[in-house]
Amino acid sequence: MSIEALVEISRYYGSKSDYVIAGGGNTSFKDKETLYVKGSGTELANAAAETFVRMDRKALAGIWEKTYPEDSAAREKAVLADLLAAREAGEEQKRPSVETMLHDLLPNDYVVHTHPALVNGLTCSQQGEKAMKELFAEKAIWIPSTNPGYILAQKVKNAQEDYRAVHGVSASIIFLQNHGVFVGSGSTEGIKEIYRDIIKKLENKIKTKPDFSGESRAAPAALSAALTSALAAALAALSGGKVAFLCNREISGFVKDRAAFYPVSSAFTPDHIVYAGSDPLFYETPNAAGFQEAPLQKAWGDHVEKTGKPPKIVAVQGLGIFGLGSSEKAANLAIELFTDAVKVAVFSRAFGGPLFMSRDQIDFINGWEVEAFRSKVSMK
Numbered sequence: 001m002s003i004e005a006l007v008e009i010s011r012y013y014g015s016k017s018d019y020v021i022a023g024g025g026n027t028s029f030k031d032k033e034t035l036y037v038k039g040s041g042t043e044l045a046n047a048a049a050e051t052f053v054r055m056d057r058k059a060l061a062g063i064w065e066k067t068y069p070e071d072s073a074a075r076e077k078a079v080l081a082d083l084l085a086a087r088e089a090g091e092e093q094k095r096p097s098v099e100t101m102l103h104d105l106l107p108n109d110y111v112v113h114t115h116p117a118l119v120n121g122l123t124c125s126q127q128g129e130k131a132m133k134e135l136f137a138e139k140a141i142w143i144p145s146t147n148p149g150y151i152l153a154q155k156v157k158n159a160q161e162d163y164r165a166v167h168g169v170s171a172s173i174i175f176l177q178n179h180g181v182f183v184g185s186g187s188t189e190g191i192k193e194i195y196r197d198i199i200k201k202l203e204n205k206i207k208t209k210p211d212f213s214g215e216s217r218a219a220p221a222a223l224s225a226a227l228t229s230a231l232a233a234a235l236a237a238l239s240g241g242k243v244a245f246l247c248n249r250e251i252s253g254f255v256k257d258r259a260a261f262y263p264v265s266s267a268f269t270p271d272h273i274v275y276a277g278s279d280p281l282f283y284e285t286p287n288a289a290g291f292q293e294a295p296l297q298k299a300w301g302d303h304v305e306k307t308g309k310p311p312k313i314v315a316v317q318g319l320g321i322f323g324l325g326s327s328e329k330a331a332n333l334a335i336e337l338f339t340d341a342v343k344v345a346v347f348s349r350a351f352g353g354p355l356f357m358s359r360d361q362i363d364f365i366n367g368w369e370v371e372a373f374r375s376k377v378s379m380k
Contacts, residue, residue, distance in 0.1 A: 002029050002109070006036060007047050009112060009188040013195075014044025019114040021340060022333055024271045025180075028103040028111045033057055034088065035104050040095045053096040059086035060104045064157070068150065072364065079150040101153040105160060107170050108184030112191050115180035115271055117340050118202050121347020123177050124268040124355050131351045132175050135201045140173035145357060147364045148179070148270055173198070178357045179269050202347075210346040212339075215248040216320070227285070231316060234293050238300050239310055239324045244331040247320030250342055255315050258282055263345040264338070266356040270365050275330075276323070276337035277312030278362045279303070284317045309366070313338050 006029040013019045013027075025044050028037040035055040038044065042051050063082050068075040083100060097103070103111045122128045129142045141159050146152045156174060163171045173194060174182040181198065185191045218228065232243045254261050267278040281303045283296060304310055312334040314322040323334030348354045357365075 002031070003036060003049050003052070005029070005188050006052065006110065007049060009110065009191060010038065010044045010047035010051070012188075012192075013112060013114055014047060017336075018118070019116050020044055021115075021271070021336055022275060025112075025114045026097040026099055026103070027113070028052075028097075028100075029109060030057065030104065030111075031109075035060065035100070037100050037103050038097050040097050053094040053100075054088040054091050055096060055100060055104070056086050056088050057104060060101060062086075063101065072147070072151075073367075076149050076368065098148055099153075101150070102156050102182065105153060105157050106172075106174075106182065106184040108172060109186050110188055110191055111182060111184045112195075113180060113182045114195075115269060116199070117343035118199060118206070118347055119175070119181045120179075120268060120344045121206070122202060122351055123175055123179060123181070124344050125348040125350075126352030126355050128175075128177060128351055128355065131205070135205070136173065136198075138167065139171070140175055141171045143174060143176045145177040145179075145361060147361055149368075152176070178355070178361070205350050206347055208346055208349055210250045210343050212248045212250055214252075215246070217245060228319065230293075231285070231296070231314075231319075232322065234296050235314055235322055235324060238297065241324055241326045242328045242331040244323040244325075244328070244335050245320060246323070246335050246339070250346070251320055251339075254342065254345075255282075255317055255320060257317060258284075261315060263348075263354045264341050267362050267365075268341055268344050268354070268356060270357075272337050272341050273357075273362065273365045275312075276334045276341065277309075278357075278366060279307040279309075279311060280313035280315055280321075280338070281311040282315045282317070285319065 006027060010027045013025065019025065023041045023043055026038040027044060028035055030036065035057050036052040037055060039051055039053050063079065066082065068078050083096060087094065087096065099113060122131055132140060132142050141163055143152070143155055143159060146155050160170050172184045176182070183191055183194045185194060218225070228245060232245060236243045254264055261282050265280065265282065267273045281299065283299050312324050314324065316322065321335065321338060323331045323338065325331035325334055345354050
């Protein structure tokens, strides 16, 4: 049965943190009448038949015949209303993935969208498009960095039409700058075969891999134990939530000073924003003996005033990173997504170095109700 195959392929990639983390990624299966797409914020690793939302493909196609407001907030609200109206009877309590329309556009029976750090080393790099064309030639489409939702789906629709005009068929691989990759095939084995080829080609280009040896969740050395404890307590008080800590050899290199921290100082993809925030705070702490809470409070206040929200990641010079969240799960997810960003930064060196999302795109994600909903569901 096709739904069983969809569940299997979803769990296959969802269980691999190299491909998706938390509620990231989405999958689908379609026939002529119905699209079965992952529910927003649900985890692929735990996929079951009820994870997927049944969508009326005729109603989805009708969305393209409408005219929506120019204002992004008004447009996305209207599109979401039409997307929810396209749910089939009995699905009213489920919310489909924000990328539902993109899944419906691809003609393939199965579509699997993931965010591998290795892939995003390419899509979040200065020379990503050039490298993609060298590696995949005419087999793939490159979509420039675009806000997710209706506008992204529209860009993919136009790109696919241009591709079909030249090649006579749709592309089965779509690389999204500062986002990830979509892969389509008529079978789940076909999906796996395409992904194996993508990963193999990228691995052959990577010269440096992140070194996560020497990991510590408490303190990197006995000398730093008191400082780590004091900082954790102070950050818990400032954030009003839970705090997690991580240090390893790679992170130590990034927190050496502000210049070293730059490659991970902003957001690579929407998922990084949802779980680890868009603006990590880099704190230049005094030595352990001289730590005082007042300078940290000032740095925190200045950061909130500048960005409009508290950080989810605090990087402390010479020590490591703290993940902050409303729960232990949220704090640890912040750490996990920041670690993913570290991987992306390291892999991007093979393609000219890191490329962050633009400020406008970051602000869009920070204010988008859809991503807030996804984050809320994934934290349950």
